Amino acid sequence: MDSTYAKRTVGRILAMAGKEVLHIRRDVRTLYLALAMPVLLLVLFGFGISFDVDHLDLAVVDQDRTALSRELVRQVTASEEFVLAWEGTSPEEAIRELRRGHAVAVMVLPHGFSEDVARGAGQVQLLMDGADGNTATQALAKAQALVDVAGRRFAGATLPAPPLEVRVRTLFNPNGRSALFLVPGLAAYLLAIVAVLITALTVAREWERGSMEQLFATPVGRLEIVVGKLLPYLGIGLLQVLLVLTVGAWLFDVPVRGSLVALGLGALLFLVGMLGQGLLISVITRNQVVATQVATMSSMLPSMLLSGFIFPIENLPPPLRVISLLIPARHFVTTLRGVLLRGNGLDVLWPQLVALTLFAALMLTLATRRFQRRLD
């Protein structure tokens, strides 16, 4: 490639990019969609979605009605996890409360509970509302732990220490806060949608208003059109990443513990892939309405369901786990959590970065090949 050719190519790419910047500056809606929307959604989702299980309504069936049984109820409900919502002596009535949704768990202290405890054979029955499996599992674990602690207190020093003890310490997110877990996933999810949507719209608009015909009558090449159109949106996308991470740190105390290089590289590759996907959609559909629908579906669903943002990848059925490897949001979520929470760098996250590179290259190649410089 001689220098004049290269100079002209760069000139045409910059001309395309400059024109796009003018469009963006004149269309406040695009800027709003690109910058304000992800931040707004992050705030709404960040505060709105929480997997923290606390203040659970507990129905208590105390058939023993002794000082010890009352003390156990007091100890269980003294924590923030459970709130005493109903108290009585009939298990049937308690289950009715469960059915009505007035309680998520029932704790039954049977007749003779105090005497059984004194003999070292006390039993407490826990009934959980399995309609919400996630809450039931967490509530059961919390209730078991609380009853276990109370039981030890009642036994005092009379019971010998167990021969094996597990000491659990949760690293990276010791308090198990949902925000720390959610914000990185949410950032990837929102960026995926906005990046795909904006690109799909901007190129489809060019087809719809006929300006592609005028462009094709000039020496501008298809790769120059593609790169020139993507550059401004890549800049906006990187600004989005900065904004989302800043808001995440400011409002949700999300830290940045790892390599900024890995973070920047991951964000860049992820955005190029997403912008390429949007471009491919618009090249195929050539219509803003169809492009919007395809872009939303193809970015939103995989980013939410198969990225590990909400549902752990390990819990997916094996075929979906394999498919999730093709979803760039999965690799970006891993990168974000790795850098932000686990303090990872390139040495750990390189497989994710390679996957993001491959996806970006695939999208740009497909979009450019499919982008015929003709109207047929």
Add this chain to the structure above:
Amino acid sequence: MSTAPEMDISLEQVRRSFGATRALRGVSLAVGRGEVYGLVGPDGAGKTTAIRLMAGLLRPDEGRVRMLGEDPAHPRTRVREGLGLVPQRNTLYGDLSVDENLHFFARLFGLSREDFTARRERLLDITRLGRFTGRRADALSGGMYKKLALACALLHRPRVLLLDEPTNGVDPVSRRELWELLYTLVHEGMTLVVSTPYMDEAARCHRVGLLYAGELIAEGGPRELARQHGVAASNFEAVFLALVERHTGGRAA
């Protein structure tokens, strides 16, 4: 066919369909250097398809298209550097001003800053758009918009200019001005292909090709065609109707 010594454009037995619609059915024509060639015909005759094939925006199903000695639809063609196109639709960027549109297309054609300054001044002068440089393209009148499209297509001094119904929706005064402008370009040695549904505009061309239902039913100088049919060249509509009637055996008259 043409007596012009050098052919800038040629179509040889070109056929092009869009699904079941046969837009061009074996059209052959040639346009010589410095000619004003009019593609005349009613709506749906195949004029836009012919112009798009010449510009390399479409590939023929059959036949051969040559523009400045090359296949204009070839991915690596250099034809576009010598070609200007004014499409039928409003294809400029409506939210960009007159100046921003000019600047954008100048950069795509690789004009230097100095060259652009000179060309801009000249084109704004001949199109009389100088007072509207800051106005958005979508706020221009129909005539002014066409002039801007023409100015954008002329920035790089093309050898061939293709105009697809440039006077469509333009008031009579602007139409006259536009044709005066085109003649200025012809005097500078440019080759022009102008498609038009207006029969009176045929008389302004050196040669015309009459397209009807995808077929070239006649070709020649407007005076020559008028003489053959015993009417004045200014009454080209009568020539066209007579030719259509002869071609269809009176079915379309």
